[in-house]
Amino acid sequence: MGFSKFSSIAIAGLLAAGTIAAFAQDAFVAPATPEEAVALREQTMRENGATLRSAGSLTGADAVAAMTTLRDNYSHMAELFPEGSNVGESEALPAIWENWDAFTAIVDTGLAAAESGLTAAESGDASAYAAALQTIGATCGQCHQQFRG
Numbered sequence: 001m002g003f004s005k006f007s008s009i010a011i012a013g014l015l016a017a018g019t020i021a022a023f024a025q026d027a028f029v030a031p032a033t034p035e036e037a038v039a040l041r042e043q044t045m046r047e048n049g050a051t052l053r054s055a056g057s058l059t060g061a062d063a064v065a066a067m068t069t070l071r072d073n074y075s076h077m078a079e080l081f082p083e084g085s086n087v088g089e090s091e092a093l094p095a096i097w098e099n100w101d102a103f104t105a106i107v108d109t110g111l112a113a114a115e116s117g118l119t120a121a122e123s124g125d126a127s128a129y130a131a132a133l134q135t136i137g138a139t140c141g142q143c144h145q146q147f148r149g
Contacts, residue, residue, distance in 0.1 A: 028076050034085040041080035041092075044073050048140065055133055063121035063129055070136060071114035077107045096147045103147055110139035 031037035048070060055066040081103070086092050096103045117132025119125075 028079075030076075030079045031082065031085070034082070034087045037080055037082055037085035038088055038090045038092075041077075042089075044077070044080060048073055052133065052137055052140070056130065059126070060121075060124075064118065067114055067118035067121045067129075067132070071111065071118050074107060074111035074114050074136075077110070078104050091148050093147050093149045099146075103143070106139050106143045106146075110136050113139065 031040050051066050051069050055063065055070075058066055081092060081096055083097050086094060086097075113132045113135035117129055117136070120128035120132055
């Protein structure tokens, strides 16, 4: 009860995205060209943003699906930034490749938070889930400040 038609559709979309992301993780293929890398990372960032915007209000299976999507996306994040993929409309700064260890440390922090958030969502630990979302959001901001033009 209390769910509007829009909420039901949004939740169904998140569940589908989580299912697709879970399948995509198993079938992930690193981008073959710099242009593919840019397109795939932009798509991944949009998906992460949409997931984060709605994830704070989710519980149960919906929260699990959201964290699964974030975990899957973070697990391949570094692969979406192969050297030489600062082409076209890319907003990636050369600092990514000049400071690769700092970049991957941020990605690793986001991945660890998504994994802990997934565990929290599966166990119903709302405060740990919320803390994981906060950490993931902070990694997005940190990365964009340092590595996005």
